[in-house]
Amino acid sequence: MKKFVTNVLMVSLFLSILSSYISAEVLGVFSLLGIFYPFLYCVYTFFLFWTRKKKPQDRSGIMLKTHKKNIVLNLPVFWLIATFFFLRHFSIFPANTDSQLKVMTLNANVFGIYDLKSKTKAPEIVNFIVKEAVDIVCFQEFFLNYNHQEIVQMMEAKGFNYFKYKDLNYINGHVFGLAIFSKYPLDSFSYINPNESKNNYCLKARVNIENKFIWIYNAHMQSIQIPKEEADILTAVENSNWNFKTYSYSVLRRVLLAYPKRQRLVDAILQDLSDDQPSILCCDLNDVPISYSYQLLIKKLNNHGIYQGFGLKYTYVFNFLPLNIDYILYRGDQLKSKGLKTFHQIGLSDHVPSIAYFDLKE
16 A cells, blocks of 8 residues: 555656646646645655665565665656755755845735735835845735825835836725836836736836846736635635535636636746846746746746755745745846845745845946
8 A cells, every 4th residue: 555655646746747848728737736746745755765664574684675676766766856856945055145136026915905914014014125125126916005105105215216016906096916116217117918817917117227227027927816715725624515526626727727827928928028138027926846837937037046045945835835936037148146035034925025136247
C-alpha cells in the first residue's frame, strides 16, 4: 500500500511539472495539479524514504541492498523534482536593499474596507512604504472613495506626487481597480484588457527618472473568484448543507475558466513590451511559478535569480497552503537587479508585499 501511494504521488508530481509546458487552453487539469506541486513534493519525499526503510528483523542484508538499489533508481527523479521545488519555492541569499530604484507591489485587498477584522489599513501601508524608502508602488485591488481620497492624500504628503489609477468597477462613488504611485513623473498611460474583464487587466505607464524612461506594468490576473463561504474549507464542511460533489465541481469549474483568461492577458502584455526601453512588471498573477503563464513571462522577462531573501517564498496563504503568486519581473540592459524581498512578517494585507531593488545603468 505504501509503495502504491508513493508511485501515485510520483506520477502526480510529474503531471504537475507538465503544467509548465502545456497550455491551460489545451488541457487544464495539469494547471490544476501545478497549484499543489509544493505539497505533492513534500508528501512524496516523506513516502519515498518511509517506504524504503530497512526492516529491523532482516539480518541477511538483502533488504538493505534492495533499499539502496531503490534509492539509486529514484535519485534522478528526486533530483529533477528537488530542482523544480527549491529554485521556485525557496531562497538562499538576501536581497541588496542599497539601490537606486525601489519598486513595490501589493494586492491591497481594498484596504480592508469591508472587513472590520482585517489588518489591511491605509495608514499602516503608507508608513511601511515610507520606512522602506520605496520609489514606485503598484497596487492591485486598489480602493478609492471620491468623497474621501485618504490614500491619495497620504501618499502625496510622502512625496508620491504622480499617481494613476484605472477603475474597473465604479459603484456608488467607490473605485476598485489598479493604481501606480511614483515619486518620478509618469506619462503615456494605457490599459490592456484582452478579455474585457473586470478581474483580468493591466495598467501601463512610463516613468521618467532623470531622463531615463522605464515602462511600468501593473497587472491583476484572473482570480478563481471562489465565494468567501466556499474559500474557507473548514467553514464549508461545518455547514450542514455542504455537499462535496457540488463544492468540488464549483471550484474546479472556476479554476478551469480562470486559466485561459489569465494566459490571454499574459500574451497581450508580452506583445506590448518595448524592445527599446526597459520594462518592469508588477503583478498578482494568481498562479504559481510552475505554471504555464509564469513560464511564458520569464521567456521575455527576468526574475531576480537566487537573490530573493531567505526561506520559503510565498505571497499568499490559501487555507494554510502558502503560495507564491505575486511577482516583480523586468527586462532591459539599463536595469541591474539587486534582488527582491518579500515581507512575510508584515501583516498589511491578505497578500505579502514585495520590493524589487534596481540600479540604473547608463
